[in-house]
Amino acid sequence: MSGKPISLKVLAAHLGLTVPTVSRALNDYADISPSTRERVKRAADELGYRANQNARRLSLGTPETVGYLMPRFSSAIAQPFVAQLLQGLGEALSKRSWDLLVTHADSSKDELNQIERMVRSGRVAGLVISRPLKNDPRIRLIQDLKCPFVVHGRTASCDDYAWYDVDGEDAFITAVNHLVGLAHSRVAFIGAPLQYQFAQDRLNGYQIAISANGLDVDADLIQIADFSDDGGEIAMNMLLDLPSPPTAVVCVSDTMAFGAMAAIRARGLIPGVDVSVIGYDGLKFGIHSNPPLTSMAQPQAHAGRRLGDMLLAIIDGDDPAKHQELQRAQLLRRKTDGPLNVASHTTVSFREEHT
Amino acid sequence: MSGKPISLKVLAAHLGLTVPTVSRALNDYADISPSTRERVKRAADELGYRANQNARRLSLGTPETVGYLMPRFSSAIAQPFVAQLLQGLGEALSKRSWDLLVTHADSSKDELNQIERMVRSGRVAGLVISRPLKNDPRIRLIQDLKCPFVVHGRTASCDDYAWYDVDGEDAFITAVNHLVGLAHSRVAFIGAPLQYQFAQDRLNGYQIAISANGLDVDADLIQIADFSDDGGEIAMNMLLDLPSPPTAVVCVSDTMAFGAMAAIRARGLIPGVDVSVIGYDGLKFGIHSNPPLTSMAQPQAHAGRRLGDMLLAIIDGDDPAKHQELQRAQLLRRKTDGPLNVASHTTVSFREEHT
DNA sequence: TTGCATTGCGAAACCGCTTTCGGATAGCGT
DNA sequence: ACGCTATCCGAAAGCGGTTTCGCAATGCAA
Numbered sequence: 001m002s003g004k005p006i007s008l009k010v011l012a013a014h015l016g017l018t019v020p021t022v023s024r025a026l027n028d029y030a031d032i033s034p035s036t037r038e039r040v041k042r043a044a045d046e047l048g049y050r051a052n053q054n055a056r057r058l059s060l061g062t063p064e065t066v067g068y069l070m071p072r073f074s075s076a077i078a079q080p081f082v083a084q085l086l087q088g089l090g091e092a093l094s095k096r097s098w099d100l101l102v103t104h105a106d107s108s109k110d111e112l113n114q115i116e117r118m119v120r121s122g123r124v125a126g127l128v129i130s131r132p133l134k135n136d137p138r139i140r141l142i143q144d145l146k147c148p149f150v151v152h153g154r155t156a157s158c159d160d161y162a163w164y165d166v167d168g169e170d171a172f173i174t175a176v177n178h179l180v181g182l183a184h185s186r187v188a189f190i191g192a193p194l195q196y197q198f199a200q201d202r203l204n205g206y207q208i209a210i211s212a213n214g215l216d217v218d219a220d221l222i223q224i225a226d227f228s229d230d231g232g233e234i235a236m237n238m239l240l241d242l243p244s245p246p247t248a249v250v251c252v253s254d255t256m257a258f259g260a261m262a263a264i265r266a267r268g269l270i271p272g273v274d275v276s277v278i279g280y281d282g283l284k285f286g287i288h289s290n291p292p293l294t295s296m297a298q299p300q301a302h303a304g305r306r307l308g309d310m311l312l313a314i315i316d317g318d319d320p321a322k323h324q325e326l327q328r329a330q331l332l333r334r335k336t337d338g339p340l341n342v343a344s345h346t347t348v349s350f351r352e353e354h355t
Numbered sequence: 356m357s358g359k360p361i362s363l364k365v366l367a368a369h370l371g372l373t374v375p376t377v378s379r380a381l382n383d384y385a386d387i388s389p390s391t392r393e394r395v396k397r398a399a400d401e402l403g404y405r406a407n408q409n410a411r412r413l414s415l416g417t418p419e420t421v422g423y424l425m426p427r428f429s430s431a432i433a434q435p436f437v438a439q440l441l442q443g444l445g446e447a448l449s450k451r452s453w454d455l456l457v458t459h460a461d462s463s464k465d466e467l468n469q470i471e472r473m474v475r476s477g478r479v480a481g482l483v484i485s486r487p488l489k490n491d492p493r494i495r496l497i498q499d500l501k502c503p504f505v506v507h508g509r510t511a512s513c514d515d516y517a518w519y520d521v522d523g524e525d526a527f528i529t530a531v532n533h534l535v536g537l538a539h540s541r542v543a544f545i546g547a548p549l550q551y552q553f554a555q556d557r558l559n560g561y562q563i564a565i566s567a568n569g570l571d572v573d574a575d576l577i578q579i580a581d582f583s584d585d586g587g588e589i590a591m592n593m594l595l596d597l598p599s600p601p602t603a604v605v606c607v608s609d610t611m612a613f614g615a616m617a618a619i620r621a622r623g624l625i626p627g628v629d630v631s632v633i634g635y636d637g638l639k640f641g642i643h644s645n646p647p648l649t650s651m652a653q654p655q656a657h658a659g660r661r662l663g664d665m666l667l668a669i670i671d672g673d674d675p676a677k678h679q680e681l682q683r684a685q686l687l688r689r690k691t692d693g694p695l696n697v698a699s700h701t702t703v704s705f706r707e708e709h710t
Numbered sequence: 711t712t713g714c715a716t717t718g719c720g721a722a723a724c725c726g727c728t729t730t731c732g733g734a735t736a737g738c739g740t
Numbered sequence: 741a742c743g744c745t746a747t748c749c750g751a752a753a754g755c756g757g758t759t760t761c762g763c764a765a766t767g768c769a770a
Contacts, residue, residue, distance in 0.1 A: 004501070005475045007756060018720050023758060033718055050475035054413040055756035058725050063409060070442065082438035087425065090459040099478065102457045104445040120360045120405035122726090123454065146359070229643065258643040288584065288613040290645030362726060373750050378728060388748060410726035413755050477756090717766070724758085736747075 011049050015040060026051075065099040066311055067124040069111060069138070071131050072104075080283055081300045085152070088304020089128065096312065112141055119147040126311045128152060134197045148314045150307050150323070155197050162314055162323035164306050168198050168280075171296040171329035172205030172250060173212075175278045178331060179248040180213045183340035184276060187215070188246035190235040190256050192227035199224075202252045202280065221246055225256070232259025240267060240275075247340055248276035254283045254295055261289060261336070272336035282332050292334035298327060366404050370395060381406075420454040421666055422479040424466060424493070426486050427459075435638055436655045440507070443659020444483065451667065453480075467496055474502040481666045483507060489552045503669045505662050505678070510552050517669055517678035519661050523553050523635075526651040526684035527560030527605060528567075530633045533686060534603040535568045538695035539631060542570070543601035545590040545611050547582035554579075557607045557635065576601055580611070587614025595622060595630075602695055603631035609638045609650055616644065616691070627691040637687050647689035653682060 012022045017040070025032045025040035032040075043049075057063050068089060070082060090100050101124055105111035115138060118124050126148040129138055134156040142149045143161070151163040172189075179187050189206045192199040203222070210217050223238050225231035232251060239246055240263065251257035257279030261271045271277045272291055279286065282297025310323040367377045372395070380387045380395035387395075398404075412418050423444060425437060445455050456479055460466035470493060473479050481503040484493055489511040497504045498516070506518040527544075534542050544561045547554040558577070565572050578593050580586035587606060594601055595618065606612035612634030616626045626632045627646050634641065637652025665678040 005477060009756075019756085020721085020758075021719055023756095024719090027758080029759095031718060036718080048471075048475060050472055050477075052413070052477045052756050054409050054418060054477055055725090056758080058407070058409040058413050058727090059756080059758045061725070070438065070445070080435045080438070082441075083425065083435070086437075086457055087459045090425070090457065094458070097472075100457050102441055102445065102455050103449075104442045116403075117405055117452075120403060122360060122405075122407040122409055229639075258640070262643065284584075285613075285640045285643075288617065288640075288644045290643065364726075374726085375728075375730095375751080376749055378726095379749090382728080384729095386748060391748085407726050410755090411728080413757085414726080414728045416755070711770100713768105713770080715766105715768085717764105719762105719764085721760105721762080723760080726755105728753105728755085730751105730753080732749105732751080734747105734749085736745105738743105738745080740742085740744105 005052065006047050006049050007052070008049070011040075011044060011047060014047065015043055062125050063099075063122055064097075065101050065124050066093060066126040066128060066308075066315075067101040067103060067118050068128045069115070069130070070102060070104040072106070072108075072111070080285070081281065084300035085130070085304040085307075088301040088306075089308045090304075091301075092305045092308020092312065098312070108137070112137060115141055116145065119145045126150075126315050128307050128311060132197055133195045134200060148311060148320070150311045150314065150320075152303060152307055153198055154201070156200075158324070160321055162310050162320040164303055164310065164325045164327070165198075166298045166303075166327045166329050168201035168252075168329075169205035169208065171280065172202045173209040174329070174331055175250045175280075175296055176206055176209035177213070178337060179250070179276055179278065180209075180215070182248075182276065182337065184246075184248040185215055185340075186218075186221065186244065186246040186248070188221040188223065188239050188249040190232055190239075190249055190251040190260055191222065191224045192231070192252050192256070193224060196227070199227075199252055202250075206250060227253065227256065229255050229259035229262070232256030233263045234259075236260035236263035240264070240269075246275065248278075248337075250278045250280075252280055254279035254281040254286055254293060257293055257295070257336075258289055261293070265290065272338045273341055276338050277336040278331075279336075280329070282330070286332075286334060291336055294334045294337040295332050296329035297332040298329050303327070360407065361402050361404050362407065363404070366395075366399060366402060369402065370398055417480050418454075418477055419452075420456050420479050421448060421481040421483060421663075421670075422456040422458060422473050423483045424470070424485070425457060425459040427461070427463075427466070435640070436636065439655035440485070440659040440662075443656035443661075444663045445659075446656075447660045447663025447667065453667070463492070467492060470496055471500065474500045481505075481670050483662050483666060487552055488550050489555060503666060503675070505666045505669065505675075507658060507662055508553055509556075511555075513679070515676055517665050517675040519658055519665065519680045519682070520553075521653045521658075521682045521684050523556035523607075523684075524560035524563065526635065527557045528564040529684070529686055530605045530635075530651055531561055531564035532568070533692065534605070534631055534633065535564075535570070537603075537631065537692065539601075539603040540570055540695075541573075541576065541599065541601040541603070543576040543578065543594050543604040545587055545594075545604055545606040545615055546577065546579045547586070547607050547611070548579060551582070554582075554607055557605075561605060582608065582611065584610050584614035584617070587611030588618045589614075591615035591618035595619070595624075601630065603633075603692075605633045605635075607635055609634035609636040609641055609648060612648055612650070612691075613644055616648070620645065627693045628696055631693050632691040633686075634691075635684070637685070641687075641689060646691060649689045649692040650687050651684040652687040653684045658682070 008019050012019045025037045105114050130152040132153050132155045136155050154163050154165045191203050194200050207217050223235035225235040257277050264271045264275050279293045279295040282295045286293035286295050314320050363374050367374045377395050380392045460469050485507040487508050487510045491510050509518050509520045549555050562572050578590035580590040612632050619626045619630050634648050634650035637650045641648035669675050
């Protein structure tokens with residue numbers, strides 16, 4: 001079980017057979033007698049033979065590997081989903097013993113170069129990308145390269161490729177409806193730059209739900225900021241400085257929601273009492289925030305598994321357009337969604353009159 | 356720039372040269388005239404030639420790839436460091452355009468099988484593993500396989516291989532000293548199962564510091580639990596149920612500390628006021644916990660970079676034993692380390708007298 | 711016994727690239 | 741004119757597998 005890898009050649013010599021025969025025996029070809037097939041397999045086991053994958057893949061013409069491009073984060077806090085996604089992806093791929101290659105790029109340009117190299121050099125048979133922009137250059141490039149891929153998320157036009165996404169529009173309708181049901185009428189939105197499609201989808205859901213509930217879509221209540229906790233904090237401060245501040249806010253991510261809560265607490269207000277907050281991601285950490293964050297939850301490991309399965313199917317020849325999955329997010333109630341607090345509402349109005 | 360990859364053969368035909376000549380031109384061999392070398396490189400650029408890596412690696416005899424084994428987590432909350440570590444690893448490897456393979460195993464047995472397959476099949480030229488046990492079977496296996504590797508962490512005897520670790524003993528001495536400096540005399544320890552070397556190291560630091568400060572090492576104040584937030588909560592409850600509970604506690608991870616804080620708050624006590632808490636990891640999220648968690652911080656991306664550099668050096672032939680790095684953790688003060696609170700101390704004593 | 715299909719394996723070619731080796735051409739001195 | 745050394749490139753072999761093809765040995769029927 002130790003030492004240097006053993007090649008097919010020495011295995012064959014050991015058995016008194018030729019290399020191709022042993023190869024076919026191991027791969028269950030019909031033209032090898034059952035007896036020698038068994039003999040070969042037993043010997044392979046005993047010697048601990050493992051086919052050299054570089055040779056095998058060269059011959060097969062496929063790398064049996066897919067690549068994952070780690071998203072470039074503005075804030076380190078946003079990364080917890082990566083490990084779970086990778087785990088799910090790995091599970092799906094390991095069913096066929098494919099490999100998972102992970103890369104990270106510092107700039108968008110780097111990223112495009114990396115993609116081009118990975119596929120043209122035959123390193124990967126498919127790609128998974130996360131968090132696409134509305135019009136994502138990576139997708140165009142990968143399509144040009146005719147490389148199978150799946151997108152974790154969607155772009156503005158997403159009819160001709162495979163994707164797995166959580167329905168952000170639906171989730172924000174759910175979130176807003178929930179808050180309106182708690183008697184809130186001034187519900188704000190804290191979003192990320194709209195170049196990200198997910199940011200746009202969630203904003204759409206927000207606006208749809210606001211209108212559907214007979215409320216006004218007040219542009220002041222829509223704050224777009226950096227996709228980070230700091231961004232959330234800044235956005236929330238803008239909202240609280242409004243003449244007529246919101247009594248509830250929905251945020252495009254838990255991370256931004258954490259920042260928003262910091263801003264709320266900094267003014268002596270209590271998230272979930274004075275201002276309700278709903279995040280998005282359902283991070284486990286939310287249990288430990290102050291107070292525990294209500295959020296729209298989504299299963300990341302499941303996303304990884306689905307993405308892996310879809311990609312393999314497409315590599316096998318499936319039509320990518322047939323593989324489009326929209327998952328619904330679940331409202332995960334913790335402690336930051338509360339009924340409209342009339343007292344703090346008037347306090348706010350009071351403050352408003354004196355500024 | 357599009358379509359199917361272009362092979363060396365068609366490049367050569369395009370140039371009216373032979374395959375080996377083109378290959379050597381691209382690889383800067385001296386026996387190729389500068390003029391044809393330039394001509395070849397220009398043509399390669401224009402046609403977007405990329406050497407097929409499977410072929411190249413087969414010929415070279417090295418996969419130019421290293422593998423990372425994702426740790427198996429008892430709790431999904433424990434994963435945030437993975438993304439940063441991978442990012443750092445990727446950076447180090449990309450300097451030589453090596454690849455990073457990531458795998459995940461469900462069981463320890465699976466993990467050993469995966470390791471064995473990865474190295475014997477020539478998929479990776481080296482391995483990185485995280486969080487070793489005191490006597491980790493993975494390390495023995497990898498050594499048997501004669502595969503270069505680096506460990507993120509250490510085992511009980513760690514003289515003969517390469518590792519990068521944060522000095523947990525030192526960190527806990529720092530943490531305990533800090534708390535004692537705040538007048539705490541009953542400082543507890545919340546730890547993970549001692550099969551993990553890091554858990555042992557941190558416990559050692561705790562015990563050393565307690566003794567060095569002239570305090571008694573009280574076995575009741577040492578709680579070992581599952582390495583998760585729930586574990587931390589259970590452990591803290593045990594401590595608070597003690598006849599004479601601690602006024603401060605150090606935890607082997609931020610995650611466990613979050614759980615501990617939940618237990619503290621559940622009793623109407625305030626972390627950092629009634630009971631001080633110091634975590635370990637310095638997670639960004641700690642800013643948003645209730646209250647913000649004081650922690651022993653360590654830079655994970657830096658760890659990844661160093662691990663990558665070390666592994667490459669070892670693959671190049673360096674003596675693994677020469678590559679052993681101990682990083683110091685920094686005390687990151689936030690809000691859970693406070694001076695001994697006499698009021699709550701007596702409250703506790705009061706409670707104690709009446710049970 | 712001959713004839714014919716089956717069975718079971720070896721021979722050869724190939725995947726795309728690298729590297730060693732040898733030979734043709736050019737450049738130089740004499 | 742000759743020989744000699746450099747210079748530059750082509751020929752061939754090899755990395756470790758897979759796959760197509762063909763042939764020898766066996767089985768069976770006639």
